[in-house]
Amino acid sequence: MKKLGFGMMRLPLLRNNKQSAVHQDEVNKMADYFLENGFKYIDTAYMYHDFMSENAVKRAFVERHPREDFLLADKMPVAMVRTAADYQRFFDEQLEKCGVDYFDYYLLHDITRQCIDKVETTGGFDFIQELKTRGKVKQIGFSYHDTADVLDEILSNHPEVDFVQLQINYVDWNCDIIQSRRNYEVCVKHGKPVVVMEPIKGGTLANIPTEAEKLFKGFAPEKSAASWALRFAASLENVMMVLGGMSNFEQMLDNVATMAELKPINSEEHNLIDQAVGIINDATAVACTNCRYCVNHEPGCLVDIAIPEYLSLYNDVHRFGRSWPTTQAYRNLTKEHGSPADCTACGNCESHCPQHIDIIEQLQRVAEIFG
Numbered sequence: 001m002k003k004l005g006f007g008m009m010r011l012p013l014l015r016n017n018k019q020s021a022v023h024q025d026e027v028n029k030m031a032d033y034f035l036e037n038g039f040k041y042i043d044t045a046y047m048y049h050d051f052m053s054e055n056a057v058k059r060a061f062v063e064r065h066p067r068e069d070f071l072l073a074d075k076m077p078v079a080m081v082r083t084a085a086d087y088q089r090f091f092d093e094q095l096e097k098c099g100v101d102y103f104d105y106y107l108l109h110d111i112t113r114q115c116i117d118k119v120e121t122t123g124g125f126d127f128i129q130e131l132k133t134r135g136k137v138k139q140i141g142f143s144y145h146d147t148a149d150v151l152d153e154i155l156s157n158h159p160e161v162d163f164v165q166l167q168i169n170y171v172d173w174n175c176d177i178i179q180s181r182r183n184y185e186v187c188v189k190h191g192k193p194v195v196v197m198e199p200i201k202g203g204t205l206a207n208i209p210t211e212a213e214k215l216f217k218g219f220a221p222e223k224s225a226a227s228w229a230l231r232f233a234a235s236l237e238n239v240m241m242v243l244g245g246m247s248n249f250e251q252m253l254d255n256v257a258t259m260a261e262l263k264p265i266n267s268e269e270h271n272l273i274d275q276a277v278g279i280i281n282d283a284t285a286v287a288c289t290n291c292r293y294c295v296n297h298e299p300g301c302l303v304d305i306a307i308p309e310y311l312s313l314y315n316d317v318h319r320f321g322r323s324w325p326t327t328q329a330y331r332n333l334t335k336e337h338g339s340p341a342d343c344t345a346c347g348n349c350e351s352h353c354p355q356h357i358d359i360i361e362q363l364q365r366v367a368e369i370f371g
């Protein structure tokens with residue numbers, strides 16, 4: 001199977017910052033092109049796009065293509081589970097929203113040390129195993145955002161899982177917080193294939209600092225920055241799929257071109273990537289991937305602060321300096337959302353951030369810059 005999956009969490013929007021307003025016509029066009037080029041793997045989740053990603057999957061794929069032409073992965077919203085009965089309720093709702101009667105891949109979503117006890121006591125792993133036995137899902141796994149020691153323990157306790165979804169990209173590969181490499185090695189040790197999420201780190205590795213871009217363009221002028229990131233992840237032997245969260249048709253064209261005939265990263269390219277990592281880290285103020293878990297997980301931000309958007313502005317200012325467009329974008333955000341200065345430091349957001357970002361402190365800095 002070709003290693004590019006269509007991640008349905010950063011779809012094109014009809015209106016900026018309105019996650020539920022998915023541009024369905026554009027998604028349909030992207031879906032058709034994806035399948036026409038021999039790619040099959042679609043990845044969605046209950047909470048993506050303010051709970052509308054599964055509906056977009058239904059419209060783009062299920063209602064327009066034979067079911068056997070694509071493989072569908074969906075995820076149990078573990079953070080929203082309160083009792084054992086919730087698992088079946090969410091699963092039935094997901095089948096209905098997607099318009100299917102089985103999933104090819106099914107994951108417990110966003111497993112961390114904070115939630116693992118709840119998942120164990122409510123029987124989350126038993127539930128997905130039972131789904132597999134009943135033929136409602138074909139392969140079971142979990143997406144994971146924590147350290148390698150905890151992953152090792154979970155996989156030792158649950159040899160029944162078929163695969164693990166990990167955040168892997170060249171910037172996080174040796175990062176002590178994300179631990180991409182160490183988590184990957186744990187999966188290799190347990191014989192579990194890996195699905196890669198965030199290979200382009202929330203899009204940031206498609207738009208890298210000029211100095212890093214020059215390095216890549218000097219070696220391969222025709223290749224995009226995103227292609228280097230996709231190839232890095234896909235070159236890992238134990239990786240079975242790399243999810244691209246594509247937001248427009250041009251990104252789909254570029255990713256499909258990169259992954260149609262995968263050329264593994266060679267040692268000279270690895271050296272260039274190592275140099276690029278240093279440049280990118282120096283230019284990044286906050287390592288936000290725009291995953292939106294901080295605002296989508298219940299109860300969310302009670303003063304409606306657009307956390308990812310403000311952090312993105314902060315990174316823009318860090319790289320390019322404060323400008324009229326960033327100031328205007330800040331003003332527009334504050335008209336529709338709470339401002340960073342409204343933060344009550346309740347901590348709801350930080351507990352759900354897979355990148356372990358000190359959101360409260362970073363928002364204070366944004367308030368200082370623009371306030």
Ligand code: SF4
Nearest residue numbers: 301343344346347349
């Ligand atoms: S800590 Fe601040 S930004 Fe985070 S959820 Fe609470 S009020 Fe919102």
Ligand code: SF4
Nearest residue numbers: 288289291292294353
């Ligand atoms: S702050 Fe954290 S949880 Fe929120 S969008 Fe960024 S990476 Fe995701």
